[in-house]
Amino acid sequence: MIGHESDLSISENYRRFAHLEAAGHSRAYQELAEFVAEETTVLEFLGRLAPEKRQPNLLFAAARYILGEPANPDSLTRLIDERSAELVAIMSERRTQTNExxxxxxxxxxxxxxxxxxxxxxxxxxxxxxxxxxxxxxxxxxxxxxxxxxxxxxxxxxxxxxxxxxxxxxxxxxxxxxxxxxxxxxxxxxxxxxxxxxxxxxxxxxxxxxxxxxxxxxxxxxxxxxxxxxxxxxxxxxxxxxxxxxxxxxxxxxxxxxxxxxxxxxxxxxxxxxxxxxxxxxxxxxxxxxxxxxxxxxxxxxxxxxxxxxxxxxxxxxxx
Known part of the structure; x- marks a missing residue:
């Protein structure tokens, strides 16, 4: 499986997602990924997950699944503060399966x-x-x-x-x-x-x-x-x-x-x-x-x- 990642490499991964994947496709997710890359609370949450469960697509999809709408920096932070166990459960159960x-x-x-x-x-x-x-x-x-x-x-x-x-x-x-x-x-x-x-x-x-x-x-x-x-x-x-x-x-x-x-x-x-x-x-x-x-x-x-x-x-x- 994917090797161990530090908080710095998680941050880099979200920054890369923002600039190389979301840019030009989804301004909302570009900005959300840039936020995650700098937000200690979210990075610490991701750091407690298995490396293969730290992907931007998985986090953002699981948050949307719970919230009923795409997350923004405020709603994602509240979700992690107040309902982190529920978020972990969805991210553990599900996978990134875009199937476009x-x-x-x-x-x-x-x-x-x-x-x-x-x-x-x-x-x-x-x-x-x-x-x-x-x-x-x-x-x-x-x-x-x-x-x-x-x-x-x-x-x-x-x-x-x-x-x-x-x-x-x-x-x-x-x-x-x-x-x-x-x-x-x-x-x-x-x-x-x-x-x-x-x-x-x-x-x-x-x-x-x-x-x-x-x-x-x-x-x-x-x-x-x-x-x-x-x-x-x-x-x-x-x-x-x-x-x-x-x-x-x-x-x-x-x-x-x-x-x-x-x-x-x-x-x-x-x-x-x-x-x-x-x-x-x-x-x-x-x-x-x-x-x-x-x-x-x-x-x-x-x-x-x-x-x-x-x-x-x-x-x-x-x-x-």
């Missing part, structure tokens, strides 16, 4: 040209919303692509560069997810948690979440409880013959240490899978961009850098 359906618009160009039919395994699948890549509808700046469900949301993505936008969605013959804490799109409490992970100021995400969850209820996907190393091979063994196995993930490997990332990469290759990762720069270390990135890195096979993209799927710049 719009990320499918980033994954689609990488998936659509793989010979099918495909067998999809998503690691860190949460409620399975990004396993429904063939059901959603897409709009790449006027290039409209219809999915298998006309009532599914339209995922709008700004393409830059020679993005290989397909003419049709890929054929998927089998799909499953793997997650330490699977979520159920038919469970209102789980959908509420996903809604709490949406940042204030990001228009359209709440409506898209509700539409994607409704799509998932119409097309249920099996999400298995398990670890990305311990249980992946057993799940891959369930794939029917004659399908091309694709293992993929978005914003997952950042939450495990370097040794586990390397072991995961070796495992996907040993399974004969096509591996698609969509992670922050440096997480998949053998596919570093030639210049500083503005977003996530879409990588095939751990080494082939395909594109950079908005972490929540609003734009993609093709580099391959």
């Amino acid at each position: 359906a719009a990320r499918c618009a980033i994954l689609l160009p990488a998936l659509a040209f793989i010979p099918g039919p495909l067998a999809l395994i998503e690691v860190g699948a949460a409620a399975g919303l990004t396993l429904l890549v063939d059901f959603y509808n897409y709009d790449y700046h006027g290039h409209v692509l219809k999915g298998l469900d006309a009532d599914a949301p339209v995922l709008t993505c700004q393409p830059m560069g020679p993005v290989p936008i397909p003419r049709r969605v890929p054929e998927v013959g089998w799909r499953a997810g793997l997650d330490l804490n699977p979520l159920d799109p038919s469970n209102p409490t789980d959908v509420e948690w996903l809604s709490c992970l949406i940042w204030p100021g990001e228009e359209g995400r709440a409506e898209r979440l509700n539409a994607a969850a409704a799509t998932a209820r119409r097309h249920p996907v099996k999400i298995y409880r398990g670890d990305l190393l311990d249980d992946l091979a057993e799940l891959a063994a369930k794939v029917p013959a004659g399908l091309t196995l694709v293992i993929y993930h978005t914003a997952v490997l950042a939450y495990v240490d370097e040794a586990k990332r390397c072991a995961f990469a070796a495992l996907t290759r040993s399974l004969g899978a096509i591996w698609i990762s969509n992670e922050a720069p440096g997480v998949v270390r053998d596919a570093a961009p030639s210049s500083p990135s503005r977003g996530f890195m879409l990588v095939r096979g751990g080494t082939e850098l395909l594109a950079q993209s908005d972490p929540h799927g609003s734009w993609i710049e093709w580099l391959a």
Whole structure:
């Protein structure tokens, strides 16, 4: 797991979140993270938690879950002073599981040209919303692509560069997810948690979440409880013959240490899978961009850098 952090490194992590992640997306969370980075009371509270439970997204989502609205510096401080046990309980039980359906618009160009039919395994699948890549509808700046469900949301993505936008969605013959804490799109409490992970100021995400969850209820996907190393091979063994196995993930490997990332990469290759990762720069270390990135890195096979993209799927710049 992640190693021990000092209060200083917690502070640095929140400062980094404010300037590199929230900036330009959520002014409210940028300011809240800057506040946390300097506030001793909050830093001391975070320091008492396990290192993997100190993440800004987790703290802010848990606070919103309890408060019923996004926290601000005053309400977060009061919450820690008056209801810290309740906040600890939520943060201990829950995980950061953004499960933004719009990320499918980033994954689609990488998936659509793989010979099918495909067998999809998503690691860190949460409620399975990004396993429904063939059901959603897409709009790449006027290039409209219809999915298998006309009532599914339209995922709008700004393409830059020679993005290989397909003419049709890929054929998927089998799909499953793997997650330490699977979520159920038919469970209102789980959908509420996903809604709490949406940042204030990001228009359209709440409506898209509700539409994607409704799509998932119409097309249920099996999400298995398990670890990305311990249980992946057993799940891959369930794939029917004659399908091309694709293992993929978005914003997952950042939450495990370097040794586990390397072991995961070796495992996907040993399974004969096509591996698609969509992670922050440096997480998949053998596919570093030639210049500083503005977003996530879409990588095939751990080494082939395909594109950079908005972490929540609003734009993609093709580099391959």
